[in-house]
Amino acid sequence: MAERQEQAAPDAVLTRIGQVVMLNHAGDREEARARLLGLWAEIGEHGDALHRCTLAHYLADTQDDPADELAWDLRALTAAEEAGQEDLAVTAVAALYPSLHLNLADDYVRLGRYDAARAHLRRARDTAFALVDDGYGTGVWAAIARLESRLGEGGAGTWTPPRQRP
16 A cells, blocks of 8 residues: 555655756746756666656756757666666657657758757657657657658658547
8 A cells, every 4th residue: 555655655856856847947048958967967867767868858958059059868768778777658659759759850951960860850750659648649649740840751740539438
């Protein structure tokens, strides 16, 4: 019973990350970057993989240099692969993979590395079929379609929601 309660309890680190992300979305990018870097120092290179994945994913969004953004996005993907091996994190990571690959594709476009961008765009599209029919899923599919258009890709960027099971 205590184990179930522990699993259902909110994750304080993810809550803190979410609070800083709201600060970034409100336009205070410098402060958000400073706070996220502070959390990164607390968690460390070998901390919880899901925490590192989430934190690096959002830290990438606060970078000014596309090469720095790429480095953080690559850290996020590496941590996601580690987190995906843990039973409790599998579902959370499956929902992150499309966005992680989409961000990497965008990083590579901005760095002029179009082959790498196309490879990650394909991975984003391939993993996006795991998304559910909600605002997040629709938004990721729309972003995939926009990047496909920018790259001249004619892929399957149009999303059809999965059938509802009875």
